Amino acid sequence: MERDTASALAQPPLLEAVHLTVESGGTKVLRDLSFALPHGRILGLIGESGAGKSMVGRVIANQLPPGFAVSAGSLFFETDDLLALPPDAHRKLLGRRIAFVPQEPMSALNPALTIGQHFAEHLARLEVPKSDRRGVTLEALADMRLASPERVVDQYPFQLSGGMCQRVLLALAFVSKPDLVIADEPTASLDATTQVHIIGLLRNLQSKYGTGVLFITHQLRLAAHLCDDVAVLYAGEIVEYGAAGTVFRRPRHPYSRALEGANPRFAGPWRQLLSPPGHMPGLNELRDLAGCRFAPRCASSTEACLAETPALRVPAENVAVRCIHDNAMPATEPGVVAPVRAVTDAAAVPLLQVDNVFKSFQGSGLFTRRRKNLAINGVSLSIAAGEFVGIVGETGSGKSTLGRIVMGIEKPTAGRILLDGKPIGDSTADWRRRIQSVQLVFQDPRSALNPRRTVMRLVTQPLQATPQLRPDLENRAAVLLEDTGLPADVASRLPSQISGGQCQRVNIARGLCAMPRLLIADEIASGLDVSVQAQILNLLLRLRRENQIALLMISHDLAVIRYLCSRVIVMCRGEIVESGTTEAIFASPQHPYTRELISAVPPEDLSRRWPLPA
Amino acid sequence: MIRKLPKPLDEPRVLIGASALLAIVVVAILAPVLAPHDPNHQDLLQILVPPFWQEGAEAGFPLGTDGLGRCVLSRLIYGARVAVIVGSVVPIGTVLLGTTIAIVAGYFGGKIDWAVSRTVDVWMSFPPVVLSLVLMVGLSPGLRNVILATVLVDWTRFCRVTRGAILGVMKLDYVASARIAGASHVQVMLRDLLPAVFPIIITLFSVEIGIAVVVESVLSFVGVSVSPAIPTWGSMIADGLVTVFQEPWGLAFPVSMIIVTVLGANMLGDGLRVRLDSHHATRLGADL
Secondary structure (H helix, E strand, O other): OOOOHHHHHOOOOOEEEEEEEEEEOOEEEEEEEEEEEOOOOEEEEEOOOOOOHHHHHHHHHOOOOOOEEEEEEEEEEOOEEOOOOOHHHHHHHEOOOEEEEOOOHHHHOOOOOOHHHHHHHHHHHOOOOHHHHHHHHHHHHHHOOOOOHHHHHOOOHHHOOHHHHHHHHHHHHHOOOOOEEEEEOOOOOOOHHHHHHHHHHHHHHHHHHOOEEEEEEOOHHHHHHHOOEEEEEEOOEEEEEEEHHHHHHOOOOHHHHHHHHHOOOOOOOOEOOOOOOOOOOOHHHHOOOOOOOOHHHOOOOOHHHHHOOOOOEEEEOOEEEOOOOOOOOOOOOOOEOOOOOOOOOOOOOOOEEEEEEEEEEEOOOOOOOOOEEEEEEEEEEEEOOOOEEEEEOOOOOOHHHHHHHHHOOOOOOEEEEEEOOEEOOOOHHHHHHHHHHEEEEOOOOOOOOOOOOOHHHHHOHHHOOOOOOHHHHHHHHHHHHHHOOOOHHHHHOOHHHOOHHHHHHHHHHHHHHOOOOEEEEEOOOOOOOHHHHHHHHHHHHHHHHHHOOEEEEEOOOHHHHHHHOOEEEEEEOOEEEEEEEHHHHHHOOOOHHHHHHHHOOOOOOOOOOOOOOO | OOOOOOOHHHOHHHHHHHHHHHHHHHHHHOHHHHOOOOOOOOOOOOOOOOOOOOOOOOOOOOOOEOOOOOEHHHHHHHHHHHHHHHHHHHHHHHHHHHHHHHHHHHHHOHHHHHHHHHHHHHHHHOOHHHHHHHHHHHHOOOHHHHHHHHHHHHHHHHHHHHHHHHHHHHOOHHHHHHHHOOOOHHHHHHHHHHHHHHHHHHHHHHHHHHHHHHHHHHHHHHOOOOOOOOOOHHHHHHHHHHOOOOOOHHHHHHHHHHHHHHHHHHHHHHHHHHHHHOOOOOOOOOOO
């Protein structure tokens, strides 16, 4: 294997991929991947779903899915080629010198074992004497700043929150003082405020033990703050690789720029998001892509781009780009414009009013005392036609429940919902009136789709209460799929045959099918990649322009709220703690809870230290 | 409803079970052709003739005769008719009754669900055989009443299992999605709930075939089923029991027919369950 003589003379990097290629059925799923992670540094692998970023972790763990195999290149862990290592020796490295932090903290722990038993198992493998195990466990948990390690040790995973579970997994990963930690989207399923803590802990541990971290993420801003170096992946290739600061301040590859242009900012002037046309090529499409894999979606692509695969060039210090075009080419900077805000008539009757709504859930035990659980505590709000209102808050703040109450799926314990100034009752006529005006896009995209209906029948579901001609449904479905950026051929597929992001777009398409006047969107952007997210957000803005649609956006992503909404409502434990115009709230938050939420957003300015040490 | 019906015949259990049941159905239909004798014809000179492989067998009676000199083979063949009718009509009845009540209870929940669940609880606490005996005594013998009694006893099994499955489906958002898309309650139940529990219904249906045959045999054995003029496996067991010490085969043949039927039905149900539960289509190249 060819390796630089210079790097061979110096201390070898902790992890180095050299022309690593993974194939499946003749298709190069990962093509010519080369990167180096020195000891004690953090390398970010950034990309949207389908870019192949998780595949890298799987190669390291020797856990490629069936049908996938490394066909060329090597992957050095210090001086050992992991691909050539005998399975025994490879397995010995895993969990000792190479540790993993998984994406879904809740499902990564065995629900039948206590946290202490998880540690005991792992420590037994590390040959820690039995008498020391509890001490080591407590110490590792204390490192995670868990309030009371002694209690957590004897608890089961389901008794802990997602953030606590992720801390436990971090502790498990670091207990063997590994040299390399692979963190695959460790905060993707967590609240923003929890994410800050986890990221802070990860960085502390990393600097304390001098660990090298391979951080796999789709969040650009997060990677910019956390990582030393980043590699941007597109369709199984590294398209840009360099020092994090350089890549983020001045992205050179058209795809990196497109990602940046599609990412809503939390500071600075409001600008229109731009999303590159098309979508990430799937496994079947990769085979037919000649030349630059990004060329079909690239605004500056030329004939030459399709001719041959571009090599990684080094146009400046600390950065390599896989693009044949000169970087002097002017970036298509998105235009800075005034935010698109609705003009609402203050005197008109609001489209929707929520009038002092309460909701309590109670346990329904026959013999046990019924415990009341107040989910919504006296919430009032109103939305005008064409107004976009955002609700922010953490898990358990009651924002999803509020959305379901407005939709009418949950009944409020007290209070009224008014549509066009008239209260909505329980009658069938009122239900009709409600669902004609209001639609809800559910948070969990898979659960909201009947697994036995095709996408075509799902997106046109609102039309099917009455008999319809099949061509009419097909035409409407085609328009909706195009609007939401779904390829036309998904129409005949079942939900199990499309990706999570595509499921979410099917849900959005269904919500828009009968063109409601108010759309309640419960975390609709959270499972989407930035370029798809930009497309959906712009679609919503277009629908407001064309149809005066109003939006109640439930989200934890403040940048998305800032992009779309003119008003923000902050919810905490079932109550509205603060509300006002987006600009006012985000510029000068009054309530401490709002301030905490805002401080959890990675700042635009890379020179600011984030997350702040606790 | 299920668009991609898997190939259930790949599963050997399905193949064996279905063949066994099909064979019995064919025998029942062709009974007048296949049976060598009138099943009720008594040849009092030829009582307790052993089957053909034993000494003293008669060429005209391949499986011998019973205590009244009736041809065992012919009675087995004609007995399949009642078994087939009961084994096909009873599962349909229990599915219709049990599933309908279960879907309504699971979908509307609240007081309706509570009432249904408690009724099922109480109903199931009666021993099923005793309950059907009591019902038969009240209803007077006859094929129609046998079916009615069995359905009334067995619908609870369907109801309980299906209701549990419906409650699981109700937790998913797609039921609420269908409602806010404008579907009526009936549309939601038929389009979204019924297809979701369809695999369970198929499985329970095939198990119920075996149960129905057994229950009918028990009733025949006691003598409260169809009229004594119609041969059934249950009444053959009763007759065979009287002469079991002189001629054990008169008991063994009908018992083995019941075993074959129940085993076939259970294998079919088991195989279908495996096939229908794992029919999730997978996506190519998911999560690179």
